[in-house]
Amino acid sequence: MSGILLLDKPLGLSSNQVLQKIKKIFCVNKVGYVGTLDPLATGILPILFGEGTKFSKYLENSIKSYSVIIKLGQTTSTYDSEGIVLEKKKINFTDFEFYKFLNAFKGCINQLPPIYSAVKYKGIQLYKYARKNIIIPRSLRTVYIYKLDCVQRYGNLIELDIMCSKGTYIRTLVHDLGQMLKCGAHVIFLRRLQISLYNINNTITLTKLYQCSQLYFRLKDYNIFSNLLIPLKTIFFALPEVQFFSSIIFKKKNKICFISHKRPGIIRITIKTQKNMFVIGHIGNLGQLIACKILNIE
Structure with missing residues (x-):
């Protein structure tokens, strides 16, 4: 199971305590959170499942x-x-x-x-x-x-x-x-x-998660849990985008001969012909675009 759960962290629990409860509710081990909140704090705490744990750094750097x-x-x-x-x-x-x-x-x-x-x-x-x-x-x-x-x-x-x-x-x-x-x-x-682009209005509480857990054990319906997660690719939606019509130009460690007018920094390169494929790259100080990582995620 891979994706992002937007949790409304309750008062009085540390972020790690919340994470341990999430592990028990979902019966998973490969899970992590982004952006530590003190026990005094409440609010949005993104929980990353499965492959999502690999991309936590892109959320950690967010506003x-x-x-x-x-x-x-x-x-x-x-x-x-x-x-x-x-x-x-x-x-x-x-x-x-x-x-x-x-x-x-x-x-x-x-x-x-x-x-x-x-x-x-x-x-x-x-x-x-x-x-x-x-x-x-x-x-x-x-x-x-x-x-x-x-x-x-x-x-x-x-x-x-x-x-x-x-x-x-x-x-x-x-x-x-x-x-x-x-x-x-x-x-x-x-x-x-x-x-990043995730808002408190789209979160779910621990109480609601426990209710979903009880429903899952009664109905044995996996979708009850999976429907709570949002796609991993949304992590990158806050990045500036550059579009290409073909993925043929992308090879390992390939520096693309392309001058961009966007500001230097990390970008998201999308491929028009392949909805689930995009590339994480960056634009250098001279405007050159460099592909760093090719992703195929929902």
């Missing part, structure tokens, strides 16, 4: 959107409501200062991963060191914030809409904003609404 509620006036150890309150400060900033600092986070920024995170140091996650009060050096990572809008403010709570690149820590962004506002801030609500 993601979040709805976030932050609490002002408190700094916590984990940068969210699950941590210990380390500091409390009065909230004393103007609307002008707030929007000035909020806008400062848009575009290309550098972040330090939280000490309570799954980033590894010498093969061990940072949060395991943090629990033992061991201070580990962390490296800055460059991320891109495409959108950072204030939806509304009520008292010491602010709701934000965020669209960002791979590797962005929303908790760090909120913590850093709180430091700039000189009052502290942490995340109390985080929901992922979109990853």
Whole structure:
């Protein structure tokens, strides 16, 4: 069984805990998820089955959107409501200062991963060191914030809409904003609404999956599960497309003599005469198109 399941991750479970439940429901081993969500977070979590696990990197690099509620006036150890309150400060900033600092986070920024995170140091996650009060050096990572809008403010709570690149820590962004506002801030609500072209409106809950599982064992109808999966080829629909009418030109390690006006980067090459065949390639700095991988997937 190969395909993608768009799960609405519930509150309180880690992404790995959810994955183990999926394995039991579907009775499969070759399965993985894309885009880790903390236990505090909910929202869209793509689960890749079978051959789909080979293409996870194309989703991991995708743009993601979040709805976030932050609490002002408190700094916590984990940068969210699950941590210990380390500091409390009065909230004393103007609307002008707030929007000035909020806008400062848009575009290309550098972040330090939280000490309570799954980033590894010498093969061990940072949060395991943090629990033992061991201070580990962390490296800055460059991320891109495409959108950072204030939806509304009520008292010491602010709701934000965020669209960002791979590797962005929303908790760090909120913590850093709180430091700039000189009052502290942490995340109390985080929901992922979109990853690549996949939207929260197309997800299924764990509760619904359990219901489907019970139905499957009663009816022994394999389609009950397979109908929940969307095609693997949709992973690549967000990539820029170049069309050809024939696949004859594609050979192993073949550099195609073709100059494209598209921007350099990864692309999807589709073949007009073969619906299930397409090629993953990239466009070089001089506009040359290079075929990298030929795929035949539904």
